Amino acid sequence: MSEPLQFAGLPLAIKANPRAKRVLVKLVPGRGLEVVTPRRFDPSLVRPILEEKRAWIERTRDRMVAAGTDLFGAAPELPDVIEYLAWERTVRVDYLDRPGAIRLVENAARWQVAGPLADREPILEKLRAHTVKKAREVLLPWLDRASQQTGMKYSALRVRRQKTRWGSCSSRGTISLNAKLLFLPPRLVDHLLLHELCHTRHMNHSPAYWACVAGFEPDYQRLENEVSRGNRYVPAWFR
Ligand SMILES: [Zn+2]
Structure with missing residues (x-):
């Protein structure tokens, strides 16, 4: 290179x-x-x-x-501890500097990432991909539970890392969730799932839509507000 x-x-x-x-x-x-x-x-x-x-x-x-503008595009530091609030898990990460392909080995609440550490970005990319995988494992049964509890059905789930949106719902009932949700407090994930499930009934934010949300969560406005400021729970390396 x-x-x-x-x-x-x-x-x-x-x-x-x-x-x-x-x-x-x-x-x-x-x-x-x-x-x-x-x-x-x-x-x-x-x-x-x-x-x-x-x-x-x-x-x-x-x-x-x-003026505080970042002009250097420096990759964020490698995290030693990752706090996945929604998963209720704190993961400690050890790094092993060695040549060759990057590998991540999971050992309960300890992960080891081995590879060339001089270039941080590919190491962070590995952690991001692993986080997206975990987010899917955690969010799929969660959404199924919410779907059963509310009686609102969805057809498929996609989990991706996205810059801005927390979630969306297509007219075919496919719910897309941002993998960043894994960093949010569980009550905000509960709320976001409810928000998307109500879109399977109303594809808009009409009064009828909000009545659906309020029927399950009367305190929805406060939670909507909290979700909109949810990025503060997401570490810089995953934003
Ligand atoms: Zn919406």
């Missing part, structure tokens, strides 16, 4: 855009420096252009960093 590109201490990405008329240099939160070039552009010209703009780049970088 070649060294990642850098300029002025920032990660640098060069992207060709056929619609670009000229070279565009920008600082992008969470990613660093981005150079957009027209399609037929000699890549050896990028450095001279950046040098020409160095003063502006450094000034903008300093201003953004002072």
